[in-house]
Amino acid sequence: MRIVIAGGHGQIALRLATLLAARGDEVVGVVRNPAHVDDVAAAGASAVVLDLERADADELAGHLTGADAVVFAAGAGPGSGAARKDTVDRAAATLLADAASRAGVRRYLLVSAMGLDAEPDPGRGEVWVAYLRAKKAAEDALRATDLEWTILRPGRLTDDAGTGKVTLGPSVGYGEVTRDDTAAVLAALLDTAASAGSVLEVVGGDVPIADAVAAAVR
Template identity: 65%
Template structure:
């Protein structure tokens, strides 16, 4: 499979690219900074330099053409203000979904956040982030041409992954290593029966592959 990942230099994305490459897949990561290209190559992914804040749907569609799946793992990141939460966490996600639909890429994974809600109140940057993520989730759900799955991890950590998770429609809050988030995404890419599901993810006691199969009803 060819999988295109938006936000290809992100911490989860790089982990996912390594897993996909090791599994025999062809991964491509969209990045804005050409200096990040070597890190993607080291992870086994093809770097694609494109700014999702200024690109057109046609330009993004060209990158996605021929892909089997698309993963949105981009984000404005720590230190960014309210404006970029909207242009990246919402705007770029919606653009990526539009482009995937145009390019005929049905399988679409969205890395969201626990607590994401377009109706969230508050003036803090984190409130704006959760509103943007929630709006993007709602937009992806509205795209009839996508077999989408939305993944909402809990508090992300850089602890070594355990491979043991809790993956449900509602888990309650909790931490989860980025390693395990990437492992779940790699399984979800190959599990189309999870299309149409919004899932929360925290550390737990169930092996990743078993958790994904269970939520898919397999």
């Protein structure tokens, strides 16, 4: 498969690229900063330098031609303000959906967040509220398309070594999950056409990832 990952320098994106490239897929990582090209190459992927906050859908679509799937794993990052939560976590995700439609790419995986079905707690600050609202708006925009989308909502991400086991389902309760295991779940979802139209939460657990995906979309 040819898979384009938006946000190709993010830690989940790099881990996913490494997994996919190792099994023989052609992987393209879209990065904003030219300094990140070498990191993408080290993961076994090729890089496209494109600022998703400035590009238009036609420009992005030109880099998606021939792809079998796209994955949105970008994020404004913990040091960014409320405005960039909207321009990256919402607008760039929506831009990728528009570009995928124009390029004829049907499959779209969105890395989202847990806790989106309730009103954000204002006590956690305006940036946190803006982040959750941007993620929810991105989900809503994607659901309104006719793409074959899957939304994955990880719990709190950690850099611990992956275990290969998770808890996965429409609602699993808040918890932690490693970036390694999140990337492995994304890879498994890419192989599972039946996951299209699913919104799934993932945290650490004791079910092997292949079995967890199969059960979640059954």
